Amino acid sequence: MTYMPAYWFGDVEGGSCTPFFGDANQIAARIRMIRTSMDSFTPLSWEQAVSCGFCQNRSEYLTRLREVCFLTAEREIRAQYAGKDTELLHMVRTLDEMDTVINLLSERAMEWYQIRQPTFSRKYRRTPTHLMVRKIREKSRGALGSVAGQIESLSLARTDLAKEVSSRANRVLPNTSALIGGLVAARLMAQAGGLVPLSRMPASTIQVLGAKTALFAHIRTKTPSPKHGIIFQHRRVHNAPRAVRGKVSRVLAGKLAIAARLDQYRGVLVPEFIEQAQAKIDATGHFSHEQKTGGDAP
Amino acid sequence: MIWIGDVLVSKGEGGVYNERTLGEARVWDPYRSKLAALYYLGKGVELTPDMCVLYLGAANGTTVSHVADYTNTVYAVEFAPRPMQDLLEVAHRRNNIVPIMADATRPELYTPLVEAVDLLYQDVAQPDQAAITIRNSVFLKRGGTLILMLKTRSVDIRKNPAEVFEETLALLSSGGLTPIESLWLEPYHHDHAAIVCTKPRD
Numbered sequence: 342m343t344y345m346p347a348y349w350f351g352d353v354e355g356g357s358c359t360p361f362f363g364d365a366n367q368i369a370a371r372i373r374m375i376r377t378s379m380d381s382f383t384p385l386s387w388e389q390a391v392s393c394g395f396c397q398n399r400s401e402y403l404t405r406l407r408e409v410c411f412l413t414a415e416r417e418i419r420a421q422y423a424g425k426d427t428e429l430l431h432m433v434r435t436l437d438e439m440d441t442v443i444n445l446l447s448e449r450a451m452e453w454y455q456i457r458q459p460t461f462s463r464k465y466r467r468t469p470t471h472l473m474v475r476k477i478r479e480k481s482r483g484a485l486g487s488v489a490g491q492i493e494s495l496s497l498a499r500t501d502l503a504k505e506v507s508s509r510a511n512r513v514l515p516n517t518s519a520l521i522g523g524l525v526a527a528r529l530m531a532q533a534g535g536l537v538p539l540s541r542m543p544a545s546t547i548q549v550l551g552a553k554t555a556l557f558a559h560i561r562t563k564t565p566s567p568k569h570g571i572i573f574q575h576r577r578v579h580n581a582p583r584a585v586r587g588k589v590s591r592v593l594a595g596k597l598a599i600a601a602r603l604d605q606y607r608g609v610l611v612p613e614f615i616e617q618a619q620a621k622i623d624a625t626g627h628f629s630h631e632q633k634t635g636g637d638a639p
Numbered sequence: 640m641i642w643i644g645d646v647l648v649s650k651g652e653g654g655v656y657n658e659r660t661l662g663e664a665r666v667w668d669p670y671r672s673k674l675a676a677l678y679y680l681g682k683g684v685e686l687t688p689d690m691c692v693l694y695l696g697a698a699n700g701t702t703v704s705h706v707a708d709y710t711n712t713v714y715a716v717e718f719a720p721r722p723m724q725d726l727l728e729v730a731h732r733r734n735n736i737v738p739i740m741a742d743a744t745r746p747e748l749y750t751p752l753v754e755a756v757d758l759l760y761q762d763v764a765q766p767d768q769a770a771i772t773i774r775n776s777v778f779l780k781r782g783g784t785l786i787l788m789l790k791t792r793s794v795d796i797r798k799n800p801a802e803v804f805e806e807t808l809a810l811l812s813s814g815g816l817t818p819i820e821s822l823w824l825e826p827y828h829h830d831h832a833a834i835v836c837t838k839p840r841d
Contacts, residue, residue, distance in 0.1 A: 349751045377750040384755040384778050403712065406752065407730070407737055414723055414740035421720040 347375045348385040349409060350395040350402075358393040365408045372413070425513045426536040432506050433531035439499045446492050447474055453485055471496060515610040516600035520618060521575040521593070528571050529597070540605035547601070548572065548594035572597070581626045592625045640678055640685060640709075647678055651708035655729055656701050665705065669827045672702040673762060673788045676827035682820055683835060684758065684784045686710050691756040693778050695743040695771070696763035698722045700729035700736070706760070707733045714753045718742045746775050755780045762788040766795065769807045773814030776838060785816055785836040792830050800830050811836055 346353045349372050351360040361371055387402045396402045421427075447470050454477045455461055468476070471493070478489035507523030513536065517526040532550045533539035539547070549556050551570030559566045568587035572594060573579055581589040596618040603611050641648050641664065648664035659666040669676040677683040686692075686709035697703045697715035699722045707713045715730065716739045717723050723740050730736040741749045743763050759779045761772050772787055779785060789807055791800035808818055816836040824831045 347751060372751050375751045377747045379747050379750075379774070379777065382750060382777050384750070384753065387754055403734070403737070407734065410738050410740075410752065411727065411730070414727055414738055417740045418720040418723055418727075 346383060346385075347377070348389070349375075349406065350385075350390040351393050353385075353389055353393075358389055360390075360393040360395040365405075365412045368409045369413050369416075372409070424536070426530060429506065429509050429513050429527055430531050430535060432502065432509065433527045436499065436502050436506055437528075437531075439495065439502065443492060443495050443499060444470075446488065446495075447471075450474060450477055450485065450489050450492060454481065457481065457485070514601070514604045515608075516603045516615065517597060519610060519615045520596060520600050520622075521572065525571060525574045528574070529601075532571060536601070536605050540601040542598065542601070544591075544595040544598035547597050548590055577622055577626060585626060589622065589626050593622050596622060647675055649705040649708035651704065652732060655704045655732075656699070658701075665708070667705045672705065673824055673828055673831060673833065674702050674706070674760070674786070676824045677786070677822075677833045679827065680822060680824070682822060682833065683786065686758075690758055691754060692758045692760060693753055693756040693775065695759070695761045695775060697726050697738070698762075700726040702762075703736060704729050704733060707736050710758075711735060712737065712754075714739060714756065716741055716743050716749065743775065744771050746777070753778050757783045759783065759785045760788075761785070764790040764793040766793060768794060769810035769814070772811065773816070776814065776816060779838045781838055782840045783838050785811075785834075785838070787811070787834040787836070788824075789832040789834060790830065791832065800832075804832050808834060815839070 349361075349368055351358050361368065363371070387399055390396050390402050391398065396405060451463070451470075451473060455463075463473075474489050474492050474496075478486050478493060480486075481489065503524060506527050507518075510523035510527040510530075511518045514523075514526045514530060517529065517539075520526075521529075529547065529550055530536055530539050533542060533547075542550075549567045549570045550572075552567035553570075555564070555567035558564045569578055569590040572590055575593065577593060578586060578590045599614070600618070603614065641650065643661050643664060646661065647667045647669070648661060649667055650664055653660045653665050655665075658668070667675040667678075669679040674683070686706065688709070688711060690710040692706055692710050692713045694703055694706060694713050694715045697717040700715065703713055703715045703726065712735050714737045715726060717726050718741065720740075723738070726738050730738040737752070739749050739752060743761075744765070744767070756778050757780055759772070759775060761768065761775070763771060765771060768787065768789055772785060776785065787807070789804060791798075791803040794803045794807070804821070808821060811818060811834065815838070817839055818834060818836045821832060821834040824833055
């Protein structure tokens with residue numbers, strides 16, 4: 342096959358050029374079809390487009406080129422955002438930031454409240470933070486009371502958001518969510534930067550996602566490697582006996598890597614896989630536990 | 640380049656990113672733009688009104704807008720959708736910017752669009768910056784200039800920045816580009832180096 346340079350405005354061969362006639366849409370479609378070999382490539386010159394009869398002058402050339410480029414870029418942006426994971430990513434990040442803000446504000450409000458009530462101390466009280474905030478709102482006048490009220494409404498918004506995150510994760514990440522719950526699945530996905538990157542990660546990376554500091558400390562110095570990152574938030578990991586926690590998180594991460602690929606490439610829940618994976622993970626926790634106690638006997 | 644006193648500026652429509660203006664001129668901040676830093680350090684090539692530029696890693700279009708003020712046409716390549724949204728906004732208001740949403744590591748996808756250029760500017764912060772540059776140097780006219788902004792931390796975080804710098808220089812030379820000057824962008828940007836090369840005429 343002879344090589345013929347094809348540019349957006351037409352095909353050039355030797356001294357002659359065949360202009361392409363069509364609107365921006367058709368030109369964009371044409372560009373997608375063009376395959377260029379980089380070995381014998383010569384960049385275009387706009388004068389070719391003029392001698393071709395495609396346009397009159399440089400300003401017309403640029404106007405039409407820009408029209409095509411804007412069209413292509415806008416279409417491409419829309420296509421990239423259409424991925425179901427993009428919004429979930431922002432929802433998770435917003436959720437985490439709300440947690441931080443609510444904690445900071447609550448701490449600050451309590452410090453402030455203690456100054457107003459010199460006899461009050463939180464020692465030996467088991468009042469959860471949100472009840473303390475309510476108490477502050479009820480008992481304080483002025484700015485402190487209204488700040489406490491705002492913290493409460495932020496907490497409400499946070500609860501709503503968390504529910505939405507987890508229900509959306511069930512849709513976007515059906516298999517991953519079935520294994521570790523919507524919220525943690527969404528956090529994993531957000532940490533990875535999206536479903537595509539998550540689905541391409543090896544299990545060992547998923548295992549320590551969210552433990553960046555510990556991982557780099559391990560690489561740089563001789564500290565032990567992290568056993569788990571975000572997946573620690575899953576009950577099977579944090580409830581596992583210390584001795585097998587690393588093992589459980591390794592097996593879980595292995596199954597998660599498969600689940601993420603199912604989510605990316607199949608997009609539907611695969612019950613057989615989930616069943617087998619759950620059994621395997623549970624077996625890891627229990628079996629190792631018994632084996633260990635058994636092994637201790639002799 | 641246009642200086643008002645010792646402030647680098649460019650002449651164009653202001654308000655792109657809330658930049659400071661001096662009369663009609665837009666202040667080009669060396670702490671925000673690596674290219675501006677290069678000029679503040681007294682290096683780089685003069686941007687002229689007849690130049691065509693291929694700008695890889697256009698990001699939000701802040702530096703692009705200044706380059707466009709000085710030159711004839713800027714082909715601005717950016718891959719990520721979020722910064723591309725901003726770049727399109729900038730390009731709407733400056734009709735000498737051609738925004739291209741493409742991956743700079745795959746120039747074969749935008750060969751039908753980009754003409755031969757006088758300046759290749761590369762700021763993509765990827766591990767294989769030198770290879771990307773060499774692959775894109777087909778667009779550069781003979782005698783044209785390459786400006787490469789090397790983010791050594793993106794190439795290899797565990798390597799000594801100076802080592803990365805030397806390796807990149809060697810790669811560029813073997814890729815047919817002649818380095819003419821190279822420097823660190825201290826104090827404006829840390830662990831960033833600028834490398835200026837020409838493409839030989841023969």
